[in-house]
Amino acid sequence: MIDRRFFPTFGIVLAAVTLVACQPSDAHVVQVTARDYAFQVPDSIPSGWSTFRMENRGEEHHFLLLNRLPDGKTFQDYRREVVAPFDSVWHVLKTGAADKAEAGELLGRLLPDWYGSVRPMGGPGLVAPGGVAWATMELDPGTYVMECYVKTTDGTFHTSLGMQRPITVTSESSGASAPDADIEITLSNFQIAVEGEVTPGEHTVAVHFEEHPEFGLGNDVHVVRLEAGTDLDEVVRWMDWMNVDGLRAPAPAVFVGGTQEMPVGYTAYFTIELLPGRYAWISEVTAGDGMVKEFTVR
Numbered sequence: 204m205i206d207r208r209f210f211p212t213f214g215i216v217l218a219a220v221t222l223v224a225c226q227p228s229d230a231h232v233v234q235v236t237a238r239d240y241a242f243q244v245p246d247s248i249p250s251g252w253s254t255f256r257m258e259n260r261g262e263e264h265h266f267l268l269l270n271r272l273p274d275g276k277t278f279q280d281y282r283r284e285v286v287a288p289f290d291s292v293w294h295v296l297k298t299g300a301a302d303k304a305e306a307g308e309l310l311g312r313l314l315p316d317w318y319g320s321v322r323p324m325g326g327p328g329l330v331a332p333g334g335v336a337w338a339t340m341e342l343d344p345g346t347y348v349m350e351c352y353v354k355t356t357d358g359t360f361h362t363s364l365g366m367q368r369p370i371t372v373t374s375e376s377s378g379a380s381a382p383d384a385d386i387e388i389t390l391s392n393f394q395i396a397v398e399g400e401v402t403p404g405e406h407t408v409a410v411h412f413e414e415h416p417e418f419g420l421g422n423d424v425h426v427v428r429l430e431a432g433t434d435l436d437e438v439v440r441w442m443d444w445m446n447v448d449g450l451r452a453p454a455p456a457v458f459v460g461g462t463q464e465m466p467v468g469y470t471a472y473f474t475i476e477l478l479p480g481r482y483a484w485i486s487e488v489t490a491g492d493g494m495v496k497e498f499t500v501r
């Protein structure tokens with residue numbers, strides 16, 4: 204079974220969104236620097252609530268997906284048994300040797316059974332060069348892999364170039380609590396339901412994962428700024444890594460953060476700064492299934 208995540212993204216520049224997120228006073232902030240193509244981050248962090256503050260100092264868009272490995276599996280197992288199948292499948296898609304359905308079947312055959320037990324545990328969403336993305340999740344102890352599978356201009360996954368590394372979540376607790384949110388989003392198949400007012404300024408968004416598709420990637424949510432010339436349909440197509448130009452640099456618009464998938468029943472938080480203008484909430488692979496919602500900040 205193909206459960207969740209595959210790969211990649213790209214870049215363009217816009218105004219740097221540097222925020223001082225309204226985190227609780229006891230927040231445990233994990234500083235992450237994303238470059239082309241590596242994450243600079245501590246090797247281990249405490250369990251419980253952690254807020255990832257990811258600064259993009261690269262020239263392409265990046266995100267950070269945290270995957271929890273099943274007990275007994277290592278980062279080396281993941282690189283050897285999971286990354287290789289994705290690279291193979293991407294190759295057949297890129298060369299036109301298979302369509303998306305065939306590629307999905309092939310991926311299902313190539314991935315190890317234990318891949319079905321890898322759990323996506325959130326992380327900062329797509330963010331443009333110069334931007335900062337914030338995401339807060341509650342994490343259990345374990346071995347995790349962080350990765351960004353945006354693609355370079357020549358179509359190589361950032362994961363293949365070094366944007367993939369292990370991180371240990373220890374049994375020591377961060378002692379932090381969940382942030383307060385002023386916007387609530389519920390993700391289901393296939394709808395982004397939003398409650399709260401999108402006014403100019405800083406907002407913390409709670410994202411409730413209510414439902415995921417049975418196959419493929421789950422539902423997540425990113426925030427994209429729409430300029431006068433932005434074609435939202437092009438952005439939707441770009442969100443699917445299985446499309447030849449999907450997640451490939453340069454991005455067709457400027458992303459300002461969001462959160463990666465978590466299992467059903469979990470809540471992730473992210474903080475963004477909104478300026479007057481047009482935006483959209485948008486999912487990665489399920490954008491084309493209706494997971495996109497435009498909004499205007501006045």
Ligand SMILES: [Cu+2]
Nearest residue numbers: 265351353361
């Ligand atoms: Cu990246």
